[in-house]
Amino acid sequence: MNLVRIQKLDLKVSQIEKQVGTITDLLSNNSIIQNAIQENELKKKMLEDLNSEIKSQEVELDKLLLKIQYAENSLYKGSISNPKELQEIQVEIVSLKHASTLMENKLLGLMASSEQTNHELIDCSEKLTMLQNESSITKTSLAGKKAQLLGETEILSQERNVLSNSISREEYQKYQDLKQQKKGIAITSFSDGACDSCGNTLTPAIQQKAKTSNVLVQCPSCGRILYSET
Ligand SMILES: [Zn+2]
Numbered sequence: 530m531n532l533v534r535i536q537k538l539d540l541k542v543s544q545i546e547k548q549v550g551t552i553t554d555l556l557s558n559n560s561i562i563q564n565a566i567q568e569n570e571l572k573k574k575m576l577e578d579l580n581s582e583i584k585s586q587e588v589e590l591d592k593l594l595l596k597i598q599y600a601e602n603s604l605y606k607g608s609i610s611n612p613k614e615l616q617e618i619q620v621e622i623v624s625l626k627h628a629s630t631l632m633e634n635k636l637l638g639l640m641a642s643s644e645q646t647n648h649e650l651i652d653c654s655e656k657l658t659m660l661q662n663e664s665s666i667t668k669t670s671l672a673g674k675k676a677q678l679l680g681e682t683e684i685l686s687q688e689r690n691v692l693s694n695s696i697s698r699e700e701y702q703k704y705q706d707l708k709q710q711k712k713g714i715a716i717t718s719f720s721d722g723a724c725d726s727c728g729n730t731l732t733p734a735i736q737q738k739a740k741t742s743n744v745l746v747q748c749p750s751c752g753r754i755l756y757s758e759t
Contacts, residue, residue, distance in 0.1 A: 530716075531693075532696065532700065532715075535689055542689075552671050555671055562664055566657060569650070569653045580643055593629045596625055597625045600622045703745060707754065715754060717751070717753040718756060719755050727748060729749065731748065736755075739756065739757055740757040740759075
Protein backbone atom coordinates (compact mmCIF):
# COMPACT_ATOMS: atom_id res chain seq x y z
CA MET A 530 0.00 0.00 0.00
CA ASN A 531 1.51 3.27 -1.14
CA LEU A 532 0.09 5.21 1.80
CA VAL A 533 2.04 2.98 4.18
CA ARG A 534 5.22 3.83 2.33
CA ILE A 535 4.28 7.54 2.36
CA GLN A 536 3.82 7.40 6.10
CA LYS A 537 7.21 5.73 6.53
CA LEU A 538 8.79 8.47 4.41
CA ASP A 539 6.98 11.20 6.37
CA LEU A 540 8.17 9.78 9.69
CA LYS A 541 11.70 9.52 8.36
CA VAL A 542 11.58 13.12 7.08
CA SER A 543 10.27 14.50 10.35
CA GLN A 544 13.00 12.62 12.21
CA ILE A 545 15.61 14.15 9.89
CA GLU A 546 14.05 17.60 10.29
CA LYS A 547 14.45 17.30 14.05
CA GLN A 548 18.14 16.45 13.60
CA VAL A 549 18.57 19.39 11.22
CA GLY A 550 16.89 21.65 13.80
CA THR A 551 19.30 20.48 16.51
CA ILE A 552 22.27 21.08 14.22
CA THR A 553 21.00 24.55 13.28
CA ASP A 554 20.71 25.42 16.98
CA LEU A 555 24.23 24.16 17.63
CA LEU A 556 25.60 26.14 14.69
CA SER A 557 24.05 29.38 15.94
CA ASN A 558 25.19 28.91 19.53
CA ASN A 559 28.37 30.91 20.09
CA SER A 560 28.07 31.53 23.82
CA ILE A 561 31.28 29.72 24.85
CA ILE A 562 33.34 31.69 22.34
CA GLN A 563 31.56 34.94 23.22
CA ASN A 564 32.45 34.37 26.89
CA ALA A 565 36.08 33.67 26.01
CA ILE A 566 36.24 36.86 23.90
CA GLN A 567 34.80 38.87 26.80
CA GLU A 568 37.29 37.37 29.24
CA ASN A 569 40.11 38.21 26.84
CA GLU A 570 38.94 41.82 26.44
CA LEU A 571 38.65 42.18 30.22
CA LYS A 572 42.25 40.99 30.76
CA LYS A 573 43.50 43.33 28.02
CA LYS A 574 41.78 46.27 29.70
CA MET A 575 43.19 45.26 33.11
CA LEU A 576 46.69 45.09 31.67
CA GLU A 577 46.33 48.48 29.94
CA ASP A 578 45.11 50.10 33.17
CA LEU A 579 47.96 48.58 35.17
CA ASN A 580 50.57 49.67 32.64
CA SER A 581 49.27 53.21 32.47
CA GLU A 582 49.27 53.40 36.27
CA ILE A 583 52.87 52.14 36.28
CA LYS A 584 53.81 54.90 33.83
CA SER A 585 52.23 57.65 35.89
CA GLN A 586 53.78 56.28 39.10
CA GLU A 587 57.17 56.26 37.40
CA VAL A 588 56.73 59.91 36.43
CA GLU A 589 55.78 60.75 40.03
CA LEU A 590 58.77 58.82 41.36
CA ASP A 591 61.14 60.65 39.00
CA LYS A 592 59.77 63.98 40.28
CA LEU A 593 60.34 62.86 43.85
CA LEU A 594 63.88 61.69 43.14
CA LEU A 595 64.65 65.03 41.48
CA LYS A 596 63.35 66.86 44.56
CA ILE A 597 65.61 64.73 46.78
CA GLN A 598 68.57 65.41 44.52
CA TYR A 599 67.81 69.12 44.55
CA ALA A 600 67.56 69.19 48.36
CA GLU A 601 70.77 67.19 48.79
CA ASN A 602 72.61 69.47 46.35
CA SER A 603 71.55 72.52 48.30
CA LEU A 604 73.06 70.91 51.42
CA TYR A 605 76.37 70.01 49.79
CA LYS A 606 76.83 73.32 48.03
CA GLY A 607 77.23 74.90 51.44
CA SER A 608 75.25 77.94 50.38
CA ILE A 609 72.88 77.58 53.33
CA SER A 610 74.37 78.44 56.66
CA ASN A 611 71.29 79.00 58.77
CA PRO A 612 71.17 75.87 61.04
CA LYS A 613 67.37 76.00 61.26
CA GLU A 614 67.08 76.07 57.50
CA LEU A 615 69.62 73.24 57.19
CA GLN A 616 67.67 71.15 59.65
CA GLU A 617 64.44 71.77 57.77
CA ILE A 618 66.08 70.58 54.55
CA GLN A 619 67.36 67.44 56.27
CA VAL A 620 63.91 66.71 57.62
CA GLU A 621 62.47 67.27 54.15
CA ILE A 622 65.00 64.85 52.63
CA VAL A 623 64.07 62.14 55.15
CA SER A 624 60.41 62.62 54.41
CA LEU A 625 60.95 62.63 50.63
CA LYS A 626 63.05 59.45 50.85
CA HIS A 627 60.35 57.78 52.88
CA ALA A 628 57.77 58.76 50.28
CA SER A 629 60.00 57.50 47.46
CA THR A 630 60.49 54.11 49.19
CA LEU A 631 56.73 53.76 49.53
CA MET A 632 56.30 54.66 45.89
CA GLU A 633 58.98 52.21 44.77
CA ASN A 634 57.26 49.44 46.73
CA LYS A 635 53.96 50.34 45.17
CA LEU A 636 55.57 50.26 41.73
CA LEU A 637 57.04 46.82 42.39
CA GLY A 638 53.58 45.59 43.36
CA LEU A 639 52.05 47.08 40.21
CA MET A 640 54.75 45.51 38.04
CA ALA A 641 54.15 42.09 39.61
CA SER A 642 50.41 42.45 38.95
CA SER A 643 51.10 43.53 35.39
CA GLU A 644 53.31 40.51 34.81
CA GLN A 645 50.69 38.19 36.32
CA THR A 646 47.92 39.76 34.23
CA ASN A 647 50.06 39.46 31.14
CA HIS A 648 50.44 35.70 31.77
CA GLU A 649 46.69 35.41 32.29
CA LEU A 650 46.06 37.30 29.06
CA ILE A 651 48.33 34.90 27.16
CA ASP A 652 46.43 31.93 28.67
CA CYS A 653 43.08 33.52 27.79
CA SER A 654 44.05 34.23 24.24
CA GLU A 655 45.45 30.70 23.77
CA LYS A 656 42.20 29.31 25.14
CA LEU A 657 40.21 31.54 22.79
CA THR A 658 42.25 30.44 19.76
CA MET A 659 41.78 26.79 20.76
CA LEU A 660 38.02 27.25 21.16
CA GLN A 661 37.78 29.05 17.83
CA ASN A 662 39.70 26.27 16.09
CA GLU A 663 37.60 23.57 17.75
CA SER A 664 34.41 25.43 16.92
CA SER A 665 35.45 25.85 13.32
CA ILE A 666 36.11 22.09 12.99
CA THR A 667 32.83 21.25 14.73
CA LYS A 668 30.93 23.74 12.58
CA THR A 669 32.41 22.36 9.40
CA SER A 670 31.45 18.83 10.38
CA LEU A 671 27.96 19.90 11.52
CA ALA A 672 27.42 21.87 8.33
CA GLY A 673 28.46 18.78 6.35
CA LYS A 674 26.06 16.59 8.32
CA LYS A 675 23.28 19.13 7.80
CA ALA A 676 23.88 19.22 4.04
CA GLN A 677 23.87 15.41 3.95
CA LEU A 678 20.57 15.26 5.87
CA LEU A 679 18.99 17.87 3.62
CA GLY A 680 20.11 15.82 0.62
CA GLU A 681 18.44 12.75 2.13
CA THR A 682 15.15 14.60 2.63
CA GLU A 683 15.33 15.78 -0.97
CA ILE A 684 15.56 12.16 -2.20
CA LEU A 685 12.79 11.07 0.18
CA SER A 686 10.50 13.86 -0.95
CA GLN A 687 11.04 12.92 -4.60
CA GLU A 688 9.98 9.36 -3.83
CA ARG A 689 7.05 10.73 -1.87
CA ASN A 690 5.93 12.86 -4.81
CA VAL A 691 5.85 9.85 -7.11
CA LEU A 692 3.87 7.84 -4.55
CA SER A 693 1.40 10.60 -3.73
CA ASN A 694 0.66 11.04 -7.45
CA SER A 695 -0.24 7.37 -7.66
CA ILE A 696 -3.15 7.56 -5.20
CA SER A 697 -6.48 9.34 -5.40
CA ARG A 698 -6.76 12.92 -4.15
CA GLU A 699 -9.48 11.90 -1.65
CA GLU A 700 -7.34 9.18 -0.11
CA TYR A 701 -4.33 11.44 -0.03
CA GLN A 702 -6.31 14.23 1.65
CA LYS A 703 -7.72 11.77 4.18
CA TYR A 704 -4.18 10.65 5.00
CA GLN A 705 -2.98 14.26 5.37
CA ASP A 706 -5.90 15.17 7.66
CA LEU A 707 -5.39 12.11 9.84
CA LYS A 708 -1.66 12.70 10.00
CA GLN A 709 -2.40 16.18 11.32
CA GLN A 710 -4.88 14.88 13.90
CA LYS A 711 -2.97 11.79 15.03
CA LYS A 712 0.50 13.23 15.64
CA GLY A 713 1.96 11.91 12.41
CA ILE A 714 0.60 8.35 12.63
CA ALA A 715 -2.33 8.18 10.22
CA ILE A 716 -1.97 4.53 9.30
CA THR A 717 -1.79 1.57 11.61
CA SER A 718 -1.29 -2.13 11.32
CA PHE A 719 -3.45 -4.58 13.26
CA SER A 720 -2.60 -7.91 14.76
CA ASP A 721 -4.36 -10.60 16.82
CA GLY A 722 -7.68 -8.95 15.98
CA ALA A 723 -6.77 -5.57 17.49
CA CYS A 724 -5.58 -2.16 16.27
CA ASP A 725 -1.83 -1.84 16.92
CA SER A 726 -2.18 1.86 17.68
CA CYS A 727 -5.05 2.03 20.13
CA GLY A 728 -5.52 -1.64 21.05
CA ASN A 729 -9.20 -1.65 20.13
CA THR A 730 -10.59 -5.07 19.16
CA LEU A 731 -11.62 -5.22 15.51
CA THR A 732 -14.49 -7.33 14.27
CA PRO A 733 -13.61 -10.08 11.77
CA ALA A 734 -15.62 -8.17 9.17
CA ILE A 735 -13.53 -5.02 9.56
CA GLN A 736 -10.32 -7.05 9.51
CA GLN A 737 -11.43 -8.80 6.36
CA LYS A 738 -12.41 -5.54 4.72
CA ALA A 739 -9.10 -3.93 5.62
CA LYS A 740 -7.25 -6.84 4.08
CA THR A 741 -9.15 -7.09 0.85
CA SER A 742 -11.03 -3.89 0.11
CA ASN A 743 -9.77 -1.19 -2.23
CA VAL A 744 -11.35 1.52 -0.09
CA LEU A 745 -9.71 2.86 3.07
CA VAL A 746 -10.93 1.19 6.25
CA GLN A 747 -10.53 3.08 9.50
CA CYS A 748 -10.23 1.78 13.05
CA PRO A 749 -13.64 2.49 14.67
CA SER A 750 -11.92 3.60 17.84
CA CYS A 751 -8.90 5.78 16.87
CA GLY A 752 -9.92 6.50 13.27
CA ARG A 753 -6.56 5.53 11.80
CA ILE A 754 -6.43 3.81 8.45
CA LEU A 755 -5.98 0.09 8.94
CA TYR A 756 -3.61 -1.99 6.90
CA SER A 757 -2.61 -5.59 7.11
CA GLU A 758 1.02 -6.58 7.12
CA THR A 759 0.14 -10.12 6.04
ZN1 LIG B 1 -7.19 2.13 16.55
